[in-house]
Amino acid sequence: DAGVIQSPRHEVTEMGQEVTLRCKPISGHDYLFWYRQTMMRGLELLIYFNNNVPIDDSGMPEDRFSAKMPNASFSTLKIQPSEPRDSAVYFCASSFGTSGSNYNEQFFGPGTRLTVL
């Protein structure tokens, strides 16, 4: 199994530009999570999907952030326009949620390091 795949691994862009981060979850997983990690704020959950449907986007910082999951094997996180304070490592994770189960291990991708100049 290839695990969760994220691209690009590194992104450097200028303020005001659009940034698109990509994620391919583990095949068969029905939950997908987007996180942001910074030194100041630690690990923050931005949004998560179940069966391609957004369930909770309360962690999305502003309207500049949007996420989509057009099918079970692909998700994007878009920032438009980007700002220097968006610089962070963005992680995608997936899991298999079993109804009634109390155990939902999340598998993380390697992350995308975003730098906005």
Place this chain on the structure above:
Amino acid sequence: GNSVTQMEGPVTLSEEAFLTINCTYTATGYPSLFWYVQYPGEGLQLLLKATKADDKGSNKGFEATYRKETTSFHLEKGSVQVSDSAVYFCALSDSGAGSYQLTFGKGTKLSVIP
């Protein structure tokens, strides 16, 4: 709501020293508990887990016991190695409350020196 509190870092130990990283939690239901580890430049990976009270999770010499009476899940290792240097995150999943999210602690950075 759910929350996880873990000891502040960084923690610096000499090789072969004993490690304890404290973690306590607050949850509305009956959570599963996890320790994740993040090595430099990598994503988080599951280190160990426990799904019910008194369960002991263990992996790679690390152990943690789910203590419901003290709402704790402390991570321990008897003899650390330089290769254990990483950031450790305690987390809970409270799917009994209808959520499949993980609630993470802030992470504890461990540095092991030869």
